[in-house]
Amino acid sequence: MDAGSLNENPLVRLGALGQSVWIDYIHRGMFGSGELRRLIDEDGIRGVTSNPSIFEKAIAGTHEYDEDIKVMASRGKSAGEIYDALTVKDVQMVADLFRGLYDRLQGKDGFVSLEVSPLLAHDTGGTVSEARRLWKSIDRPNAFIKVPATREGLSAISQLIGEGINVNVTLIFGLPRYREVAEAYIDGLEVIAGKKKPLDRVASVASFFLSRIDALVDPILEEKARAGGPEAARASGLHGQIACASAMAAYRMYKNIFASQRFRKLVEKGARRQRLLWASTGTKDPAYSDVKYIESLIGPETINTVPLETLNAYRDHGDPSSRLEEGVEKANAAIELLPLVGIDLAKLTQELEDDGVAKFTAAFTRLMDILIERRAKDIKEAVNF
DSSP states (O other): OOOOHHHHHHHHHHHHHTTEEEEEEOOOOHHHHHHHHHHHHHOOOEEEEEOOOHHHHHHSOOSHHHHHHHHHTTOOOOOOHHHHHHHHHHHHHHHHHHHHHHHTTTTTTTTEEEEEOOGGGHHHHHHHHHHHHHHHHHOOOEEEEEEEEEEHHHHHHHHHHHOOOOOEEEEEHHHHHHHHHHHHHHHHHHHHHHOOOOOOTTTEEEEEEHHHHHHHHHHHHHHHHHHHHHHHHHHHHHTTTTHHHHHHHHHHHHHHTTTTTHHHHHTTTTTTOEEEEEESSSOOOOOOTTTTHHHOOOTEEEEEEEEEHHHHHHHHHOOOOOOOOTTTTHHHHHHHHGGGTTTOOHHHHHHHHHHHHHHHHHHHHHHHHHHHHHHHHHHHHHHOO
């Protein structure tokens, strides 16, 4: 692709507006085929995120991992050890591909994330131990260990950051929890500063999930609109607004937190801001634009991690412009109106957190079952050979 075409690519133009585009997608075949290299060179992709659901699709849904599984099964590796080896290898390969970008940008971008087991979402000590183990196994400075923003996860985040381990905080849905995540990050940095160790390469992102908010809230608003009465008009006017309104409010909170005197003291010692990352940005409601959760949320120092189909859609018909701080007052008003139509957003976002953990746990468990089955099959075939 020539320079003129690159300049016309809406994905590349997002970078010029200060937003990094990462891809929420990983599988072994994207390395050998050159797919990821093309995404970096032609679309300006600056990072990769993964989760248990993505690895379930990659490992269980393709034959790209079969040979590695067979070899490890023959060596007596357990299903858990096989999962670890497969995912760590993928993350190392992505990290190595992004290492030049990471170095050139002095650690701002070029990251790849691997999540701790979702079975540990409510186990602070288990999360810390597994995160340490994964960090050591990956052995790449441009890796993130993903930790869910559960109540138990907050303490783990502070501890891991305090040990210099990069953390991608995942499954953030609500504004109060986002504030706690940002404070946990700063707590960790202060631990490092207290040890008089460098802060300049300690990195973290806060992954704020979007489309799932609208997917939960919109049907409630629709029901209230159909019911009529004084709440109906308000409910109808809020339809499809709450996810993006929450993101805009989170961005304002981000700017305030990281402009505080407390954080400025850490900046003087080399600390980086914990950037907001927009996650769950694939549109779930076909009535909405397929690029809804990109167009409204373009702004400096943010990241949008997108599934492949959303990436392709934005390349085709995206219209980049810095909109994240447009209509902030309207966004705040939308959130403030929710209690007036009988919606408790804090309660709903807790439901989303619980559901997110449950979905990742289910995907992880299904994949473990598949690996156990494949392992047994490979061992049996080796014995009968």
